[in-house]
Structure formats: structure tokens, C-alpha cells
Amino acid sequence: MLKLGVIGTGWITKQFVAAAMATKAYQLTAVYSRHQESAQSFIDSTAPATAYTTMDAFLGSDIDVVYIASPNSLHASQALAALDADKHVIVEKPLVATTMEFEKLDEALRKKPSLYLFEAARHVYEHNFEVVNDFTHSQPVDGATLTYMKYSSKYDAFLAGKLPNVFNPEFAGGALMDLGIYLVYDAIAWFGVPENAVYLPHFLKSGIDGDGVARLDYGKFAVTLITGKTTNSELPSEIYSGKQTLMMDNAAELETVKLGDQVLSTEKLANPMEAEAAYFAKAIVGKDRSAFDKAWQLAKEVHQVMSILRTSANLDF
Amino acid sequence: MLKLGVIGTGWITKQFVAAAMATKAYQLTAVYSRHQESAQSFIDSTAPATAYTTMDAFLGSDIDVVYIASPNSLHASQALAALDADKHVIVEKPLVATTMEFEKLDEALRKKPSLYLFEAARHVYEHNFEVVNDFTHSQPVDGATLTYMKYSSKYDAFLAGKLPNVFNPEFAGGALMDLGIYLVYDAIAWFGVPENAVYLPHFLKSGIDGDGVARLDYGKFAVTLITGKTTNSELPSEIYSGKQTLMMDNAAELETVKLGDQVLSTEKLANPMEAEAAYFAKAIVGKDRSAFDKAWQLAKEVHQVMSILRTSANLDF
Numbered sequence: 058m059l060k061l062g063v064i065g066t067g068w069i070t071k072q073f074v075a076a077a078m079a080t081k082a083y084q085l086t087a088v089y090s091r092h093q094e095s096a097q098s099f100i101d102s103t104a105p106a107t108a109y110t111t112m113d114a115f116l117g118s119d120i121d122v123v124y125i126a127s128p129n130s131l132h133a134s135q136a137l138a139a140l141d142a143d144k145h146v147i148v149e150k151p152l153v154a155t156t157m158e159f160e161k162l163d164e165a166l167r168k169k170p171s172l173y174l175f176e177a178a179r180h181v182y183e184h185n186f187e188v189v190n191d192f193t194h195s196q197p198v199d200g201a202t203l204t205y206m207k208y209s210s211k212y213d214a215f216l217a218g219k220l221p222n223v224f225n226p227e228f229a230g231g232a233l234m235d236l237g238i239y240l241v242y243d244a245i246a247w248f249g250v251p252e253n254a255v256y257l258p259h260f261l262k263s264g265i266d267g268d269g270v271a272r273l274d275y276g277k278f279a280v281t282l283i284t285g286k287t288t289n290s291e292l293p294s295e296i297y298s299g300k301q302t303l304m305m306d307n308a309a310e311l312e313t314v315k316l317g318d319q320v321l322s323t324e325k326l327a328n329p330m331e332a333e334a335a336y337f338a339k340a341i342v343g344k345d346r347s348a349f350d351k352a353w354q355l356a357k358e359v360h361q362v363m364s365i366l367r368t369s370a371n372l373d374f
Numbered sequence: 375m376l377k378l379g380v381i382g383t384g385w386i387t388k389q390f391v392a393a394a395m396a397t398k399a400y401q402l403t404a405v406y407s408r409h410q411e412s413a414q415s416f417i418d419s420t421a422p423a424t425a426y427t428t429m430d431a432f433l434g435s436d437i438d439v440v441y442i443a444s445p446n447s448l449h450a451s452q453a454l455a456a457l458d459a460d461k462h463v464i465v466e467k468p469l470v471a472t473t474m475e476f477e478k479l480d481e482a483l484r485k486k487p488s489l490y491l492f493e494a495a496r497h498v499y500e501h502n503f504e505v506v507n508d509f510t511h512s513q514p515v516d517g518a519t520l521t522y523m524k525y526s527s528k529y530d531a532f533l534a535g536k537l538p539n540v541f542n543p544e545f546a547g548g549a550l551m552d553l554g555i556y557l558v559y560d561a562i563a564w565f566g567v568p569e570n571a572v573y574l575p576h577f578l579k580s581g582i583d584g585d586g587v588a589r590l591d592y593g594k595f596a597v598t599l600i601t602g603k604t605t606n607s608e609l610p611s612e613i614y615s616g617k618q619t620l621m622m623d624n625a626a627e628l629e630t631v632k633l634g635d636q637v638l639s640t641e642k643l644a645n646p647m648e649a650e651a652a653y654f655a656k657a658i659v660g661k662d663r664s665a666f667d668k669a670w671q672l673a674k675e676v677h678q679v680m681s682i683l684r685t686s687a688n689l690d691f
Contacts (some may be wrong), residue, residue: 199605200576200585204519208617255574257589259517259596268517270589270598272574279576281587281600288516288614291621297605300525304608 059338060119062087062144064135065126066099069149073124073177074103076330082338083122089115116142122341124177125149128222129229130374133158136174140165145173145341151238152176152356154229154374156364159357166353173349175337176356178242182332185311186246188322189296189303192314193247196298198275203243203308204283205236206268206290215261223286224263229374231265233258233366237284238359239309241366244273244280245358247296252276256366261287271366376655377436379404379461381452382443383416386466390441390494391420393647399655400439406432433459439658441494442466445539446546447691450475453491457482462490462658468555469493469673471546471691473681476674483670490666492654493673495559499649502628503563505639506613506620509631510564513615515592520560520625521600522553523585523607532578540603541580546691548582550575550683554601555676556626558683561590561597562675564613569593573683578604588683 061083063070077083085104089112090096096108109115116123116138122145125135133153139146140162152174153159166174180186211221222228223235233256244251251273258266268285278297283290294308304315313323326332340348367373378400380387394400402421406429407413413425426432433440433456440456442449443466450470456463457479469491470476483491497503528538539545540552550573561568568590575583585602595614600607611625621632630640643649657665684690 200602202521202600202607202609257572257574257596259591268596270587270596272587274576279574279585279587283519283598285517289617289619290519290612290614291619292519292609292612295607295609297607300606302606302608 059083059121059341060086061122061124062089062115062118062120063124063126064089064115066090066095067126070124070126071099071103072328073126073149073330073334076328076334077124077338078104079328079331080335080338082335082342087115087118087120112138116144121145122147122337129234130154130227133162136162137165140169140172140174143169143172147175147177147337150176150178151229151234151360151363153360154234156360159360163357173341175340175349175352177330177333178239178359179330179333180239180309180311181242181246181355182336183311183326183329184324184332185305185314185322188314189305189311190247192303192316192321193296196301198248198278199297199299200278201244201248201280201294201296202283203240203280203294204290204292205239205307205309206232206283206285206288206292207236208289209286212287215263220263224261224265226264226374231372232268232284232286233266233271233363233372235286236309237269237271237282238363240271240282240284241359241362242355243308244282245362246355248275248280250358251280251362254362254365254369256370256372258370258372266370266372269370273362376400376438376658377403378439378441379406379432379435379437380441380443381406381432383407383412384443387441387443388416388420389645390443390466390647390651393645393651394441394655395421396645396648397652397655399652399659404432404435404437429455433461437461439464439654446551447471447544450479453479454482457486457489457491460486460489464492464494464654467493467495468546468551468677468680470677471551473677476677480674490658492657492666492669494647494650495556495676496647496650497556497626497628498559498563498672499653500628500643500646501641501649502622502631502639505631506622506628507564509615509620509633509638510613513618515565515595516614516616517595518561518565518597518611518613519600520557520597520611521607521609522556522624522626523600523602523605523609524553525606526603529604532580537580541578541582543581543691548575548689549585549601549603550583550588550680550689552603553626554586554588554599555680557588557599557601558676558679559672560625561599562679563672565590565592565597567675568597568679571679571682571686573687573689575687575689583687583689586687590679
């Protein structure tokens with residue numbers, strides 16, 4: 058049983074803890090929040106654990122693995138601190154805001170080869186992600202249009218003049234960082250690293266991208282990524298192979314995968330974070346270096362492309 | 375009854391003639407083809423008319439209006455010749471391959487104000503196009519994703535090493551010119567002229583765009599256009615207005631228009647070219663200058679934006 062400590066007490070941490078407990082591989086042990094009240098209220102609504110309001114005490118406690126779901130801009134430094142305290146780390150996506158931060162984490166991991174660090178890009182570990190992966194690695198690919206665009210629950214507040222973290226450049230917010238990264242994961246896992254990539258964002262007044270389109274150039278074909286946090290899209294996602302078209306409900310929520318009219322796979326997930334929680338636990342408990350390396354290499358490529366996309370759009374944090 | 379002469383004897387001319395006859399406003403009178411056999415075979419399968427193999431004789435015959443559906447690169451010069459012969463003209467989209475050609479036609483029309491020239495962008499004249507137009511002009515617009523992408527019936531031949539007109543830069547072919555223009559019509563009619571526009575094509579070996587994505591920047595929002603002739607997309611098209619999303623089956627084939635789950639309008643068209651044929655006839659017969667001006671102004675703005683898109687992609691004819 059892995060002793061789990063969590064940083065951040067929002068809905069996503071709650072969902073991850075529920076997923077972790079469902080795998081029966083983790084036990085919630087410690088909860089960190091700057092506010093004692095938030096930590097205690099989180100514990101009251103999930104499982105018994107100790108509340109911490111200082112990072113040192115939290116990281117000094119008897120935990121095996123830390124899950125981090127703070128604002129994006131804090132992910133890397135908190136992950137470094139956790140590695141420094143000899144903890145395994147699971148970081149909610151996006152793992153980093155810059156490639157510099159990725160390099161620092163990479164270096165820290167090289168120095169402590171017994172520790173693992175995972176980016177929690179949940180859909181990558183789902184069965185249907187693998188179904189799509191099998192398709193793209195067995196059929197010729199002629200392009201794709203992948204969409205993940207949802208009206209953020211925080212956008213009304215933004216329109217009312219507030220500045221929630223997810224719309225704040227200081228916290229490395231924006232559509233690409235928040236939802237677009239799912240699509241970058243899709244593209245790199247399914248099609249590989251593109252030869253070139255460009256991002257055309259629509260900027261909000263706060264200086265971050267409310268929505269945008271990325272085009273990844275693979276030489277033989279191109280892939281279009283559509284993301285946004287200010288409008289609701291119902292568009293399915295498509296992968297083209299000659300006259301065939303593989304369709305998913307959504308490139309980050311892969312409930313049903315169809316080839317033309319034929320359903321290849323359909324699954325209704327009780328908790329979409331359970332597959333990743335199980336993968337991470339299995340790798341950590343089983344000391345499965347190759348399971349870690351595979352995920353880390355993918356994360357590295359994702360953040361290289363994310364950086365190219367941001368640079369192409371003058372979207373600097 | 376307008377006496378109709380047609381240039382080009384392909385499936386699209388056949389469909390236009392059928393639409394024109396269904397309106398009961400036209401009578402097929404003359405058919406031009408370089409080959410007598412093609413012209414005669416067209417006549418045999420549609421309606422009695424005279425076959426011509428020289429342009430002079432065709433344009434010298436007793437016709438009121440000429441419909442042109444030759445390869446794209448010939449449209450402008452044939453339209454000029456028809457105006458010169460004092461005929462009204464209907465040109466299959468794209469009307470021109472360059473803005474220079476548009477200017478020449480504009481000048482010719484200014485010299486002969488009694489003649490009308492229409493670009494046959496069929497969907498613009500359909501009822502559902504107006505339904506969408508009413509929506510975009512009464513609701514705040516926050517963006518759109520419009521798609522028209524189909525595997526061309528000529529693409530197999532292209533892959534086999536041949537060079538059909540529609541994949542040939544010499545004939546001003548490619549995805550943007552052939553299908554993308556429908557989306558540019560949508561965007562300009564529904565949202566106006568953008569402040570900026572960029573096209574990211576995927577080039578085929580022949581030097582034209584097999585598919586591509588355009589992003590139109592309207593300052594307050596952005597519109598994404600997805601087009602292609604080498605793969606099949608089933609994506610619907612969407613217009614965003616706050617939390618609301620207006621959906622169409624397809625941005626050029628507007629059978630059903632929905633707002634969320636609510637069907638705003640649905641129609642099954644027997645011949646999708648009938649609405650345009652009726653509009654053109656009514657304007658010509660009724661000498662309705664404002665009906666012509668409205669269509670001509672829209673065509674002008676469409677070709678200005680088409681030119682910006684091509685230039686942004688180094689797609690020069």
C-alpha cells in the first residue's frame with residue numbers, strides 16, 4: 058500500500074484520491090494546504106489523514122508518493138522539493154510551464170534513479186487510448202483533427218473582471234496549457250514527434266490564450282488540434298487513413314472509438330483517473346523502470362512540442 | 375425565360391442545368407465544349423440545345439446568360455469574353471484564381487452596368503444559410519469551427535501518378551480553392567471581413583494544398599476553417615455564442631441547423647443548386663441591381679480574403 062500525500066485540495070485532487078483509493082494500491086496519509094481549514098475539510102470529505110500547512114512538515118512525514126495539483130506555475134518547484142525529500146511524485150498536467158523546468162526535473166531524477174515522477178495525463182492510460190494507438194500504428198495515417206474545447210467553470214468570473222489562475226499568465230494558465238496538452242499527448246503518442254508545429258491562439262485581455270488552433274506538420278501529413286476554454290465544442294475527433302476515418306467522441310474523453318459506423322471499443326469510466334493511478338502505483342511498487350521511462354520520454358516530447366507551440370505564438374511565461 | 379448557354383459538360387454543369395430547369399426560369403439553348411461529342415452527349419442527356427465547339431460561335435448565339443464550369447484557371451477569361459459579348463454570367467466557384475482577375479471583371483462590369491455576373495457559391499442562397507445568418511447577426515459571436523473536407527473522386531488517380539485539374543496548380547486547384555472557398559463564404563457572410571487571416575496548408579507533391587486549416591482573426595474572436603480533398607471528415611460545423619453552440623451538419627451542406635439539442639431548421643434539398651439558380655434568374659429578369667450588388671460585394675470580400683490566405687501560405691498561381 059503506497060502512502061499518499063496530496064498538495065492542493067480542489068475537485069481534481071478529490072477525484073484523484075477517489076481513483077487512487079479505488080485501485081486499492083494507495084492509502085491517503087497526508088494533505089497539504091496553506092490553510093488548515095481547507096486541508097481538514099478535504100480530509101473530512103475523503104479519508105482519515107494528517108493535515109499539514111507547511112511544506113517541510115508535509116514532505117518530512119511518512120509518505121511514499123506525493124500528488125501535486127496546485128496552480129501550474131508551482132508544479133515544478135513543488136515536484137523538485139518532493140524529489141529532494143525522496144518521494145515519488147505524480148504531478149497533474151501540465152507538469153511544467155517551461156522546458157527549463159523540465160530539464161531541472163530530469164536532472165533531479167537522474168541523480169535519484171530509484172525515484173519516479175509521473176505527469177498525470179489521465180487519458181493516456183485508458184483502454185481506448187490504446188485502441189486508437191493500435192490503429193495509428195497499424196494503418197497508414199493521413200492526418201487528424203483533434204478537439205478539446207470547453208467553457209470553463211471559471212470563465213464567468215473572468216468575464217466579471219476577476220482573474221482565476223487558469224486565465225492568469227502568472228500561473229501559466231490558458232487553453233493550451235490546460236486542455237490543449239491532452240491533444241499534444243494524443244498527437245505524440247499516436248503519431249510521434251512532428252517535424253514542425255505552430256499555434257495560433259486567440260488571446261484574452263489577461264494575456265493568455267482563451268482558445269487556439271495548433272497545426273503539427275509530420276511531413277507526410279498534418280494534424281490539427283483545436284482547444285479552448287471560453288466556448289463549448291461538441292466536435293468529435295477524427296484520424297484519417299485513406300478513405301477511412303476513425304472517430305472518437307473527444308480526444309481527451311475517449312468513451313467510444315468508431316471506424317466509420319463500426320464501433321471498435323466503448324467504455325464508460327466510473328472515474329477517468331483510475332487507469333493512471335493504477336499504472337503509477339504498479340510502476341512504483343514493482344520498481345518498473347521501463348514503465349517510468351516510457352511515460353517520462355513521452356512527457357519530455359510533449360513538453361518540447363508545447364514549448365515550440367508557445368514560442369510560435371509568443372506565449373511566454 | 376432566360377436562354378442559357380453552358381461552358382463545360384461535367385457533372386456540375388449537369389446539376390446546374392437540372393436546377394435551372396427546375397426553377398422554370400431558364401431554357402437550355404447552347405452548349406460549348408472543345409469536343410463536339412461531349413457537347414452532343416450532354417445535350418442528349420439533358421435537353422435540346424445547339425452544340426458549339428468554338429467560343430466565338432457559342433457567345434455569338436442567341437443566349438442571355440452563360441454558366442461557366444471549366445477548370446478554375448479559365449473562369450475569369452471566359453467570363454470576360456462572355457461580358458464582352460453582352461451576356462450575363464454565372465461562374466462556378468471559384469470565380470477567379472487571383473485578385474487581379476477579380477479587378478478585371480469588376481472593371482468590365484462597371485463599363486456595362488446592365489450586365490450581371492454571379493459566382494455560383496450555391497449554399498449562400500439556401501434557406502438554412504439565412505437561418506445561420508440570422509443567428510450570427512442577432513447573437514454575440516465568440517468563434518466558430520467550420521469544416522468541409524472530402525476525399526476527392528480524383529484523388530485515387532492523383533495517387534496513381536496522374537494530375538487531375540483539381541490537384542494541379544496550373545489550373546488553380548487545391549483544397550482551399552475547391553472546398554475551402556465555401557467556408558470563406560460562410561465566414562464573411564456570417565461574421566464579416568476578418569482583421570487578419572492565415573492559412574496553414576499541407577502541400578501535395580504537385581504543389582497544391584491537399585488539406586489545410588485557416589484561422590481568421592476578428593479581434594474579439596477567431597474562426598477556424600478546416601478543408602481538404604484527401605481525407606473524409608464527418609465533423610459538424612459549430613458557431614459559438616457564450617455557452618451556446620450552434621451546430622450544422624457541415625458548413626457547406628446545411629441540412630440541419632441546431633442550437634444545442636433544439637433543431638432550428640432542417641431541409642432536404644432535391645437539388646442544392648436550385649436556390650442559387652432561382653436567385654440569379656430573379657435578379658437578371660427583374661433587373662435587380664441591389665441583388666447583384668449584394669452578391670458581388672460578398673464575392674469581392676471573399677476573393678480578397680482568399681488572396682490573403684493564399685499569400686500567407688505561399689500558395690501562388
